[in-house]
Amino acid sequence: MAIRYELIKECKQSGARLGKIYTPHGVIDTPIFMPVGTKATVKTMTPEELQEMEAQIILSNTFHLYLRPGHELIKKAGGLHKFMNWNGPILTDSGGFQVFSLDKLRTINEEGVKFSSFIDGSKHLFTPEKSIEVQNALGSDIIMAFDECPAYPSDKEYVRNSLEMTTRWAKRCKEAHKQTDTQALFGIIQGGMYRDLREQSAKELIELDFPGYAIGGLSVGEPKELMIEVLKYTAPMMPKDKPRYLMGVGTPNYIFEAAISGIDMFDCVLPTRIARNGTAMTSSGRINLKNAKFKEDFTPLDDECDCYACKNYTKAYIRHLVKENEILGARLLTIHNLNFLLRLSENIRTAIKNDRLLDYKEEFYKKYGYIK
RNA sequence: GGAGGGGUUCCCGAGCGGCCAAAGGGGGUGGACUGUAAAUCCAUUGUCAGAGACUUCGAAGGUUCGAAUCCUUCUCCCUCCA
Numbered sequence: 001m002a003i004r005y006e007l008i009k010e011c012k013q014s015g016a017r018l019g020k021i022y023t024p025h026g027v028i029d030t031p032i033f034m035p036v037g038t039k040a041t042v043k044t045m046t047p048e049e050l051q052e053m054e055a056q057i058i059l060s061n062t063f064h065l066y067l068r069p070g071h072e073l074i075k076k077a078g079g080l081h082k083f084m085n086w087n088g089p090i091l092t093d094s095g096g097f098q099v100f101s102l103d104k105l106r107t108i109n110e111e112g113v114k115f116s117s118f119i120d121g122s123k124h125l126f127t128p129e130k131s132i133e134v135q136n137a138l139g140s141d142i143i144m145a146f147d148e149c150p151a152y153p154s155d156k157e158y159v160r161n162s163l164e165m166t167t168r169w170a171k172r173c174k175e176a177h178k179q180t181d182t183q184a185l186f187g188i189i190q191g192g193m194y195r196d197l198r199e200q201s202a203k204e205l206i207e208l209d210f211p212g213y214a215i216g217g218l219s220v221g222e223p224k225e226l227m228i229e230v231l232k233y234t235a236p237m238m239p240k241d242k243p244r245y246l247m248g249v250g251t252p253n254y255i256f257e258a259a260i261s262g263i264d265m266f267d268c269v270l271p272t273r274i275a276r277n278g279t280a281m282t283s284s285g286r287i288n289l290k291n292a293k294f295k296e297d298f299t300p301l302d303d304e305c306d307c308y309a310c311k312n313y314t315k316a317y318i319r320h321l322v323k324e325n326e327i328l329g330a331r332l333l334t335i336h337n338l339n340f341l342l343r344l345s346e347n348i349r350t351a352i353k354n355d356r357l358l359d360y361k362e363e364f365y366k367k368y369g370y371i372k
Numbered sequence: 373g374g375a376g377g378g379g380u381u382c383c384c385g386a387g388c389g390g391c392c393a394a395a396g397g398g399g400g401u402g403g404a405c406u407g408u409a410a411a412u413c414c415a416u417u418g419u420c421a422g423a424g425a426c427u428u429c430g431a432a433g434g435u436u437c438g439a440a441u442c443c444u445u446c447u448c449c450c451u452c453c454a
Contacts, residue, residue, distance in 0.1 A: 038408050059407075097407045105409080118409035144407075188407090219406045247407035254406075269408045276411040277404085292401070322411095330411050 002141065002184040003211055005243045005264070014357035016259045018349055021243050023089040023141040024182055025081065028056045030243070030264035031348055033255065033341040034091060036272065039064050040074075040084040043272050044331045045338070047086040053307065053339045054346075057088060057141075059267050062134045063095035063126065067117055071137035079139035091267070092140040094131045094173075096188065097248070100149035100220065108148060110165065128172035136179050144214065145173040147188040152222040159192035160200075166190045167204040174208055186212040186245060189238070193222060193230055202237035213238045214245035215263075219254070228257050235261035252281070252344060253370055256361045259348050271337035276330045278322040281340045285369040289319045289333070307339035308332075 006020045021028040035042045035050065038061040042050060050058065060080060065071060077083040080090055098115065099106060105116040112127030131146035147166040150159050170187050177185045187210040191197035205213065215234050218227050231246065235258075238244045243265060246258045250268020258266050271281060278290045282302035287294070300310040301318065309318070309332035321329030344364075351360035365371045 034407095036408065043408085043411080061408075064408080091407095093407045098409090100407090102409070147407095149407080214407080216407070221406095245407090250406050266407095268406050269410090270406045273408065273410065273412085274405060277413090278411090279405080288403080290402085325411070327411075 001211060002180060002182050003243070005212070005241060007240065009352070011352040011357045012355040013359070014260045014352070014361075015262060016348070016352045016357050017244075017262050017264060018352040019243075019264055021089075021264070023057070023184075025087060025089045025141050026056070028089060028265075029349060031255075031259040031345055031352075032056055032265055033250070033345045034059050034265060034267040035338050036267055036269045037084075037086075038269075039068075040080060042334075042338070043276065044327070044334045047084065049308075049335065050086070050338075051088070053335065053342055055088070055338065055342060057265075058086060058090055060084075060090055060092050060138070060140065061095070061098075062092050062131055062138070062144075063098045063115070065092075065138060066095070066126075066130075066134045067119055067124070071134040075137040075139075081139065089142070090138075090140040091142040091265075092135050092138055092144065093247075094135065094144040094146040094188075095126050096131075096144065096147035096149055096216065098126075099147075100151060103151065110168075112146075113148075128169040129176040132173050132176040132185075136177070136183065140183065142184050142186060142212065143177070145170045145185060145187050145210075147190060147216055149217050149220065150190065150192055152193065152220045154192055156192075156194055156197070159190070159194060159197055163190040163192075163197055163201045164204075167201065167208075170205055170208055170210075174210070184211040186210055186214050186243075188214045188216040188247070189234060190217045191234075192217055193226055195230075195233055198230065198234045199237060202234065206239060210242075212243040212245060214247050216247050218246065219248040219268075224253075227254070231257060231261050231263075235263055238262075250341065252341075252364065252368060255341070255344060256348070256357075256364070259352070260357060260361070268341075271341050272334050275333035275337045278329075278333070280318075280333055281337050283364075284367050287315075289315060289322045289329075291319075294319045301333075301336050302340070305336065305340065305343070307336050309336040309339075 004022045008018045010017055019030045034057050035055050036059045040060050074080055074083045099113050107114045112125055115124045128146040135143035146169050148162045150162045187205040189201045191201040244263050245265040246263045249266040250270035279288050280301045283304045294315040297315040318332055351357040
């Protein structure tokens with residue numbers, strides 16, 4: 001087996017799980033936020049910087065790397081870890097999310113998904129087998145099954161057919177995946193916003209006995225309350241002795257809810273994307289550095305933060321960099337936002353250890369502005 | 373001194389009798405961003421007030437039902453020739 005999950009303890013107050021995931025490239029403390037580096041780079045960050053802020057695992061994307069530079073090239077380079085000089089664990093998404101995000105550029109059928117490349121318009125057929133072939137070539141520690149992520153809202157009939165196809169695709173992924181000793185293949189539970197369909201999906205996938213499971217199809221535009229509701233009833237359907245991964249979640253409230261629901265891993269482009277667009281997550285809420293009110297604010301982004309950006313620079317300076325479109329602005333905000341979510345993960349683990357995650361959540365929410 | 377071109381809303385720059393408060397950029401202001409087609413996208417940007425009203429296109433006069441657009445004078449800038 002490529003990976004192993006160790007449950008250390010459950011928070012007596014919240015039920016959240018504290019654990020470890022052992023991978024071929026290192027041990028991950030969970031719950032953990034995973035920075036996203038779609039094209040074999042967490043935008044603007046060097047691997048050393050990620051290490052410094054104690055990022056434990058990063059994501060990359062099968063579909064993007066297949067298009068460019070090509071998985072064969074990365075294989076020639078010695079695999080993704082070596083290619084991008086990141087020696088820690090890597091998780092690759094299967095391309096399933098692109099079925100969702102490239103909805104105008106693709107058609108789905110049983111065999112797979114026909115994409116038009118967003119780079120040059122060329123046509124590509126992506127199948128479960130193809131996704132596994134690419135991920136095998138990349139050599140990531142955790143690879144994801146190729147799934148369909150239905151949009152919100154989708155009617156029940158569509159979601160049922162979709163989830164059943166995702167199960168059949170998961171089977172094909174499993175059959176295609178041969179490097180099971182070095183790469184763990186996770187199944188992805190779908191089922192939209194329908195409880196019985198989530199149950200059906202979970203049941204079908206658990207029968208296939210994957211080394212880990214993810215919840216997909218959330219954070220696709222549904223209302224916050226609905227997302228949390230689906231999360232709360234879906235997470236307990238997942239095996240207790242394996243890692244549980246909630247895909248695409250990156251706001252503090254979702255992270256808290258995920259941890260409390262017993263989720264171990266989550267990832268999101270949000271911290272890195274909003275950084276490039278001038279926004280910082282701070283202990284007292286999000287701030288947009290483009291706002292005029294920060295023009296003469298000579299204090300750090302977040303007075304509770306000890307990241308490189310907060311230790312050395314002021315809001316006024318970072319605002320200046322952002323307004324001038326200077327690369328350093330994006331870098332400093334990325335450093336800060338990633339650090340913020342990594343420290344949040346760390347604090348959540350500590351709170352679980354101390355059986356006080358609900359208390360910590362309330363303290364955090366008050367300051368962040370979620371509760372008045 | 374002669375010949376020509378031009379001065380447009382914060383800036384650049386279209387418009388050259390009504391559809392013009394005036395295209396398009398830039399800048400300003402605000403918002404969004406959730407398994408990355410994203411260092412992106414959206415809104416707003418004369419004034420006051422609800423539809424609407426009012427003051428703008430170098431300045432002053434004039435022609436016209438109506439002028440940023442036509443005419444006259446003035447003023448400033450640029451190019452070429454002497």
